[in-house]
Amino acid sequence: MKTLILPGFSIKNKDWAEHISKELSPDVDSEVIYWDHWKTGVATKNWIEKTADGVSEKYKNQKINILAKSIGTYVTIKLLEKESSLTNKIILNGIPLEDLSSEDCEHYSILKSIPKNKMLFIQNENDNHGSYKNVCDFLHKIDNEISVISMHRNDHEYPYPNTFSEFLIEEKQGVLTNLLKELDQIGLLVGEYAITGSGPLAVRNLREPHDLDIIVLPSVWDRYKVKYPVISERFETIQIGNVTILGEGSHFTNPNICPVETQVKEAEILDGHPYVQLSTLKLFKKALGREKDLNDIKLIEAYLQENR
Incomplete structure (x- = not known):
């Protein structure tokens, strides 16, 4: 910012x-x-x-x-x-x-x-x-x-x-830092997951996060679904404190937009944590098309223009 x-x-x-x-x-x-x-x-x-x-x-x-x-x-x-x-x-x-x-x-x-x-x-x-x-x-x-x-x-x-x-x-060291500390306690390794949703925006101080959404490789999902209950509502999730692992049916795991494996492989490592690339996140936000997603797209485009 x-x-x-x-x-x-x-x-x-x-x-x-x-x-x-x-x-x-x-x-x-x-x-x-x-x-x-x-x-x-x-x-x-x-x-x-x-x-x-x-x-x-x-x-x-x-x-x-x-x-x-x-x-x-x-x-x-x-x-x-x-x-x-x-x-x-x-x-x-x-x-x-x-x-x-x-x-x-x-x-x-x-x-x-x-x-x-x-x-x-x-x-x-x-x-x-x-x-x-x-x-x-x-x-x-x-x-x-x-x-x-x-x-x-x-x-x-x-x-x-x-x-x-x-x-x-101090803001960057506040809400997001606390969420990342929770994430670190889960035991995931770089190369197994990527932070999505508001996370890639929050790490750049474009807007505040309220929780942390992550995507994980299929093998990692299988590992964690044994440890934690899978919640099946609109789509599958595993909730660990303020960290949400997004599973099948989530818009951010839609392979027609970008497969999870690709998102994880191409994630940007910032301060030791992997984040879905902004250009990829923009594709998901565009497909969702909600007002908050359209606002996020404006933030993403402005940031990419400023930092190209």
Whole structure:
């Protein structure tokens, strides 16, 4: 998942943005957004709205993280107003409260609609563009449950790549990691199975998993059906905690789309676990044709386009 870095207004923020991008964890795929007025020397009247429109158009049908500083926080707000579903996690540093008009400030109320665990606010204690105390008071009027981290600095600099990285990558280490730990307890070997369903999307932080669906070779199915009961409803499954082994009749084991043996053989190994290739998963999603599958196809296509 891409993390966009939206810096402050002046050209000196270019160095900050590039430094942060370089110092972020290798697990964070970051991209600096360069303001047009850094080249032209003059900011157009509606540059913030135009920038938000451009980002929204470029990353439509994708999920992105935002790491913003100063006026970049206001660009983020305008982006949220336009397409809040576009963003995954948001980090707002140095909200420039002293530089914003009362009308500008009203737009920050959109933050009330964003889940608290998806936002991180950092304000230097004596930031000359907005002190920690004043920013806290401002945000608490929007939602008194918003938490702001205070940093002991007296300027408008925000050199905190480790803090940023920890927040941005913790999701991947959360739900999916716990599911993978359950999977590891089952005793399957690479080459015997592949993770399908939401798993190949979750490992790329495209969307959150709720459980883990896997397909296994026929010989492995025979081995596990002796240990665990086979549930036969719409199709056969073996349920082990939050891990579901999909069997005969499951759409993801349909040999007319792609045989299980081929899916397992061609699986991508990511962080030590095999995942059905996105191009293959797309075929199954297309055949299913449900609304959530069509949404997943958009995420897959956007990801493949971005990473081809």
